[in-house]
Amino acid sequence: MAGMPQAKSSGNSAWWTPTDIPDPEDLPCVKGWRVLVRPIPNAEKVGSIFVPDQFLEHKDLLRSVGRVVAMGPLCYTRPDMLLGGNRKDPWCKVGDFVMLPRYSGAKFAYKGVRFLLVNDDEVLAVIKDPQAINE
Numbered sequence: 332m333a334g335m336p337q338a339k340s341s342g343n344s345a346w347w348t349p350t351d352i353p354d355p356e357d358l359p360c361v362k363g364w365r366v367l368v369r370p371i372p373n374a375e376k377v378g379s380i381f382v383p384d385q386f387l388e389h390k391d392l393l394r395s396v397g398r399v400v401a402m403g404p405l406c407y408t409r410p411d412m413l414l415g416g417n418r419k420d421p422w423c424k425v426g427d428f429v430m431l432p433r434y435s436g437a438k439f440a441y442k443g444v445r446f447l448l449v450n451d452d453e454v455l456a457v458i459k460d461p462q463a464i465n466e
Contacts, residue, residue, distance in 0.1 A: 347372045347397075348444045354400055355442040361403040364451045368397035368429060368436070369444065371461055395431040396461045397447060399423055406451040422454050428461040429454045 347370040354369065361367045407413065407421035423429050432455065436447035458464065 346370050346438050346445050346447070348440075352444060355444060358401050359441055359446075361401045361448070363403045364405040364407075364409070365403045366399055366406060366423070366429075366449050366451050366454060367401040368431065368447045368449060369400050370395065370397040370447055371428070395433050395435065395447070396428060396458065396464060397431065399425050399427045399429055400446070401425065402451075412452065422451065423457050428458045430456040430458055430464070 350371065358367065402425060412422065413420075431447065431449055431453055435453045436449035438445065438447055440446070
């Protein structure tokens with residue numbers, strides 16, 4: 332529409348908070364089968380070489396990786412999601428680094444920290460070292 336300001340998409344790179352800012356003590360109360368994830372940035376260095384900003388922005392658009400900070404009470408309780416029928420072995424848990432589909436989740440900021448709220452079945456993988464992912 333003429334005269335209306337246009338929103339500019341900034342990709343995933345706008346959706347992480349510096350790691351030196353701690354999680355809020357009173358996180359949002361996650362309901363149902365939702366998983367609250369704090370997106371993490373890409374590594375700024377590979378070995379001793381600094382990665383150019385333009386390349387980092389491109390990498391941020393290609394991956395969605397974050398740390399699980401909270402889970403709803405119904406996560407991984409559906410029969411089709413139980414590994415071996417055991418609720419004690421969920422796909423992921425609080426503290427895990429996970430990979431998500433690129434455009435998944437509801438993005439929001441809470442007390443200055445950016446989060447993604449995704450369905451439990453959107454978790455693609457648990458990752459031990461998220462900085463080791465290569466596009």
